[in-house]
Amino acid sequence: MIPQCYYNNFGNEQFNTEETPIITDIPIVESDDLFSSRQQAVNPNQPSTCAGCAPPIDSKQYTQGYLKTKIGSRVRIEFLIGTTSLQDRTGTIVDVGISYIIISQEETNTQLLCDIYSIKFVTFYKS
Numbered sequence: 827m828i829p830q831c832y833y834n835n836f837g838n839e840q841f842n843t844e845e846t847p848i849i850t851d852i853p854i855v856e857s858d859d860l861f862s863s864r865q866q867a868v869n870p871n872q873p874s875t876c877a878g879c880a881p882p883i884d885s886k887q888y889t890q891g892y893l894k895t896k897i898g899s900r901v902r903i904e905f906l907i908g909t910t911s912l913q914d915r916t917g918t919i920v921d922v923g924i925s926y927i928i929i930s931q932e933e934t935n936t937q938l939l940c941d942i943y944s945i946k947f948v949t950f951y952k953s
Contacts, residue, residue, distance in 0.1 A: 890922050893919060894922045899951070899953070900916075901919055901949060902915070902951070903949075904946050904949075905940065906944050906946045915929060915931070915940065916929075922942075927939075928940070
């Protein structure tokens with residue numbers, strides 16, 4: 827038994843004469859029907875929208891997924907810098923991540939890592 831203790835209005839500690847019983851015979855449930863009945867079928871073609879899930883970057887419905895299908899293509903990408911300034915970069919798409927795109931610039935023989943969230947327009951050149 828655990829004694830209950832409380833404080834009165836004057837800050838003095840007082841003990842309750844009744845004791846709280848300790849419950850030791852709680853049944854352990856192996857399967858929970860409440861949650862199993864709530865499970866829904868998951869469509870693998872539909873992007874996940876749960877909080878904390880990894881973004882579905884392979885889906886063509888998202889910029890990253892579409893750009894991944896264009897790896898190796900020559901592009902011109904226009905970026906919004908601030909609220910009014912547009913800058914463009916030209917190169918070949920090398921890699922696409924969750925928040926970045928890497929393009930190879932032939933003129934300078936360099937690779938450029940770009941913020942995918944500031945991209946406004948992408949022009950794909952035919953090969």
